Amino acid sequence: MPVTLTIPLGLAHRPRVRRRRLRRLALGALIALGVALLAAGFWLPAKAELAQHLLNRAWDRTTDGDAAAKPWPWADTHPVARLTLPGGDEPITVLAGASGRNLAFAPALLDGSAAPGTHGVTVIAGHRDTHFRRLAALAIGDELSLERPDGSVYVYEVTDLDVVDSAHAELRLDADESIVVLVTCWPFEAVTPGGSWRYVVTARQRF
């Protein structure tokens, strides 16, 4: 970039200690900021990945009968289900309560929504850039399954893929059959978080 390349000449014509310090300070701060931002940016997916390992261990304890097995000692949530998406990847452990904090670790079951396999809508939300990146690959007719802590497995078939504006739409939680709704942000490749579009995958229980 020509502009930045001309700067050294301009700055060099009268060196002074104070200016150099200022420059170094600005530079140091900028590097620190950049490194911090990058680290934070990479830490989020790393944390999401790491949490799944801890959650898988908690899941094993859950299936062994510890109904509220905590993935780490200070956690205020517990695994409620395991979600298997098509494609042969590891099942994803789902936490109770779709709070921002829980979503950082795993996809989470929305409070007040139905338990997997029961009548009603089971809403599971996940981050588009971590666990639920894989939703982009889902197609109508695909099969997904939810395993409950008691070992029962419910199979669902994807029936709808919708993009909705969350500023205007709401999720209905009542149904007279067992429905799973997977929610993530849309578009998948967007950089800024907090957009109002949501990608909604609806799947109905298959018997």
Add this chain to the structure above:
Amino acid sequence: MRKRKFEWRKALPPSLYEELEVWMSVLLALVGGLLLYATLTAQAARADAFPSDIGAPTLLFQDASGSYATAAPLETDLRMSVAGIVARVRVAQRFRNSGSMYLEAVYVLPLPDDAAVDRLTMKIGERVVEGEIHERAAAERIYGEARAAGQRASLVRQTSANLFTTAVANIAPGEDIDITIEYLQTARYDAGEFSIRVPMTFTPRYGAPDTPEGSSAVTSAVLPESLATLFELPNSARSGPRNEAYVHAVLAPGMPLEWIGSRTHALTSVQQQGPAWSTARGATKPVNDAIANGAFVHPKPADLYVLDTVAPRVPMDRDLVISWRPRVGPAPAITALTETVGETTYALLMILPPAEAHTSSAQPREQIFVIDSSGSMAGESIVQAKAALKNALGRLRGGDLFNIVDFDSTTSTLYAAPRAFTPTAHAQALMFIDRLVADGGTEIGAAIDVALSQPTTRDYLRQVIFLTDGAVSSETAVFTAIEQRLGDARLFTIGIGSAPNSYFMRKAAQFGRGTYTHIGSVEGVGEKMTDLFAKLERVALSDVVVDWPEAVELYPHEIPDVYAGEPLVLAASYPAVPDRPLLATAFGRAAGLPWKQTVGGVPSELPGISTLWARRKIEYLIDSRVAGVDETLIRKLVIETALEHHLVSPYTSLVAVDKTPARSAEAALERRNLSNNMPAGAQWQAAFPKTATPGPLLRWLGAIALMVAGSLLVATHLPTTRAGMPEVEQRRERLPGSVS
């Protein structure tokens, strides 16, 4: 001559210029980065372009063929005629097909829990087809055959006590079909006020539904597989358009009124003299016309009240309640209405024991409050419930024992055992209430177990007060649990929310030998709780029996306890004897002392009384399921009664078929489930959670910052490298001078 170039670095003080350059470069890098980012996201967005007019407040849904569809809104016209305590309600709904396919519409129609549904008509243009009553399986077969043959057909089925399903087949493109359902109900009298509740929508139920014989198992045996799914309750997981209703009511109360109106809807009321509307089946015209047709004789022209909603249409998101208060202090001690059909006279009696019968109770009380904090209570309901519970605590007296049970998916209690009510306990209870959050399921059975199995204290009268919206599906199981575990306790229900399951409230209180109270709004809490505590604090009439001069078939068989302010409502049938006055005596006990009241006189003749009697008989038969009566016997007796009185029941359905085919065999039929509105104030829907991490953004910003830093690094390093080459530096130092 050399032209002097303008130079910023000379125009400004050197230090300022230097700083400016640093920040300019940062700014430029940021702008460059942002531009790059904006381009990239714009591309990403284009890649997933969404082909519709999103932004409208509906969820669009896509079918397999890729087209988008929304359910058509439903127009409902609700007309009510009330004579005394009997109301005939006509619900006309217009099913409109604005699409290009033949349509089958399915709608869940909530009706009052004591509704006697006895008429179905289907109107296509000017043609009206009357519905016929059949055993449910037969009705479903008739409907299924008509549907397959391309004929317009309609079926009304009772899916649970107060939920009915209307299905309409073969609505042609661009066609309207009006489906009218009529039912009878009785007004409720409580604390000096009559009221009629008309449900407009329902709170979705939690848990496995009751599966009485006659549901899916039988259905699938009778119907082709593709049809069987029709009789599942429609999936209402989608948000639909708003359903609206017209409301028009004509009321002939038969007594001077102090007040008439509605606390749920804004209504206008006009008083006039004139003939009342008939409560006879199918009579929607004024009485005079009906008399001309020889159909109906009303006692006498009376004061009429004509009620209409202020807004021409009201959203169907809350129950409509119309109330009226008679002018003369305590209401008439008895209302007797009869109808003679053939050899049998049917009578409906309302006996109001005088207030003196209910003396203040001296017995110490123990009150166990059970509060429902399940997900369906979220929103205004839990606010109402908390307000009601706090209000109730404020009414406890020192020396009373109390405890609070909170339930959703799990059950928790304030204390392990009931404790004496003290200021400290009051404070602890208030803290307990404040901490309640509405989420989870409605595991009502466990809560009833916990409440009724609390350790008892001698000589204390246990009163269990249940605050819930009754959003449970397995009603029978709950009633059985109450009946088996009740012992000497009494269970009272308080209905919460704008559309509580009033069937559950009424029946749970019936099996709990208590009474039920509806709280429609937070503002109504104080008044309703005063009414309820007036009942809790007074002696109820118990062991009531009614003596008739002849053999009667009486419903309810076992007369419940009568609480202060409430009447005793009985339906009886006996052999018809012309011009015989009605005479009956009620005996009972109040606080151990005998009580007696004789009623008699010439009753008013009113059509529909036989239907109401039959409805009560069916309810009694269904109730006997809780006591373990054989299902086949119940079924046989219910079918017998329902067919005789043209009533929809769990085992009988109304079906109407238009013989003229509407659809050719080739044209396809599309099914559409029309969704009900959510109850007002309910949060049985959720906002979308935030589902993106700032990860990508952070990484981008980090990269940009490092890029800027990198370029600045070059800037700061260049002078230092030149410091190792002094002659160059010096030459450069001199350069400016030479230029000038």
